[in-house]
Amino acid sequence: MSDLNAPIYIVSLNSNYLIQEDQIIANQTNDIVLIAPNCEFDSSFIGWLASLLETISAEKHSRIIVAAPNQYETIPSDWIVVPTQTEAEDMIEMDRIERDLGF
Amino acid sequence: MKELSVNHLLGIKYLQQEDLHLIFETADHFKEVINRPIKKVPSLRDVTIANLFFENSTRTKLSFELAEKRLSADIINFSAAQSSVKKGETLIDTVNNILAMKVDMVVMRHPSPGAAEFLSKNVNSCIINAGDGTHEHPTQALLDCFTLCEKFGELKGKRIVIVGDILHSRVALSNIFALNMLGAEVKVCGPKSLLPKHIESLGVTVEPDLKKALNWCDAANMLRVQNERMDQSYFPTVREYTQLYGLTLPLLESLRKEIVILHPGPMNRGVEISSEVADSDHAIILDQVQNGVAIRMAVIYLLAAKLIKPQ
Numbered sequence: 001m002s003d004l005n006a007p008i009y010i011v012s013l014n015s016n017y018l019i020q021e022d023q024i025i026a027n028q029t030n031d032i033v034l035i036a037p038n039c040e041f042d043s044s045f046i047g048w049l050a051s052l053l054e055t056i057s058a059e060k061h062s063r064i065i066v067a068a069p070n071q072y073e074t075i076p077s078d079w080i081v082v083p084t085q086t087e088a089e090d091m092i093e094m095d096r097i098e099r100d101l102g103f
Numbered sequence: 104m105k106e107l108s109v110n111h112l113l114g115i116k117y118l119q120q121e122d123l124h125l126i127f128e129t130a131d132h133f134k135e136v137i138n139r140p141i142k143k144v145p146s147l148r149d150v151t152i153a154n155l156f157f158e159n160s161t162r163t164k165l166s167f168e169l170a171e172k173r174l175s176a177d178i179i180n181f182s183a184a185q186s187s188v189k190k191g192e193t194l195i196d197t198v199n200n201i202l203a204m205k206v207d208m209v210v211m212r213h214p215s216p217g218a219a220e221f222l223s224k225n226v227n228s229c230i231i232n233a234g235d236g237t238h239e240h241p242t243q244a245l246l247d248c249f250t251l252c253e254k255f256g257e258l259k260g261k262r263i264v265i266v267g268d269i270l271h272s273r274v275a276l277s278n279i280f281a282l283n284m285l286g287a288e289v290k291v292c293g294p295k296s297l298l299p300k301h302i303e304s305l306g307v308t309v310e311p312d313l314k315k316a317l318n319w320c321d322a323a324n325m326l327r328v329q330n331e332r333m334d335q336s337y338f339p340t341v342r343e344y345t346q347l348y349g350l351t352l353p354l355l356e357s358l359r360k361e362i363v364i365l366h367p368g369p370m371n372r373g374v375e376i377s378s379e380v381a382d383s384d385h386a387i388i389l390d391q392v393q394n395g396v397a398i399r400m401a402v403i404y405l406l407a408a409k410l411i412k413p414q
Contacts, residue, residue, distance in 0.1 A: 080140050090172065094142065097169045101162060103393050 267326030
């Protein structure tokens with residue numbers, strides 16, 4: 001059974017996102033929310049984020065990105081992107097219930 | 104738009120065949136939604152649902168909660184253990200207090216048969232029965248039939264056996280109503296002490312021998328032995344029950360044909376079903392769990408549509 005109340009690692013990405021990478025990787029055993037509404041989703045940021053998501057991808061863990069709706073067009077469609085932190089936490093709660101139910 | 108013939112989901116016996124098909128069609132759409140990366144739709148953004156569980160339940164409660172979240176409804180969770188019920192508050196008072204919070208819909212599990220129907224007549228809200236004593240568990244029957252329909256295409260003429268504790272099982276009763284409505288042939292199998300008298304009057308036949316029942320059927324629904332409902336001993340020992348009515352892999356492999364295995368959960372592994380069977384390709388138990396969310400989304404969505412519709 002998964003812990004429905006387990007802590008969520010929430011990190012606000014800023015212009016020094018490269019420096020934040022180690023900290024994010026160190027927290028990969030948690031569900032993670034990457035808050036990035038102020039980040040420019042250009043090719044270098046998307047490339048870095050894709051590589052990070054691959055590194056921290058884990059079965060039975062959620063990785064949710066918070067981004068401004070005007071950035072959605074440029075974000076890969078298989079990433080889970082929501083507009084607010086509340087929405088991200090709600091997605092994680094749903095994922096946890098799914099895992100608790102066994103699927 | 105097609106709509107349900109009822110304003111509440113109190114039991115399968117109150118539904119019509121068209122209602123079942125509409126729920127299945129709607130659940131099909133929601134299955135597509137829950138396979139997307141963002142498994143959420145804004146359909147019920149302004150609807151508040153109270154989950155009232157007067158009886159312990161983990162899986163059904165979580166399944167309803169997930170369905171409600173996927174539909175973007177606002178949720179109030181209530182369990183009897185934390186409530187004024189323990190201080191003697193009546194069911195109507197409890198629910199009216201909750202409805203004062205502007206709740207549109209109530210999902211209720213209650214140990215008393217008929218509690219959901221009683222509530223529907225006494226409070227001004229849409230009621231979904233999540234299990235009332237030994238009476239009905241309509242969403243479980245809907246998800247079982249939906250899962251079987253996915254497997255077989257349709258249920259008309261299919262042979263389904265329900266095995267185990269029929270006497271205490273709301274799942275059995277709701278399944279019998281739903282399967283009959285969809286044209287399946289239904290048999291029940293279990294110790295005589297766990298079969299209700301006059302069960303045949305519900306349009307089923309009785310087969311006491313498990314192997315004969317399994318050789319007859321296309322699918323078997325293995326019910327849980329409900330120790331918590333047994334106020335007296337209905338069979339000598341669990342070991343004897345398992346020997347006579349437990350489904351094992353050697354038994355399954357000795358049958359003349361392949362059959363499909365369902366279980367409403369939670370399973371007593373090694374009692375009514377062995378782990379080898381539960382984890383085998385014959386079992387569609389995980390499909391049942393996943394379909395449970397889609398079916399509950401469909402039921403809530405279709406009932407909410409009637410609620411929101413201008414009169």
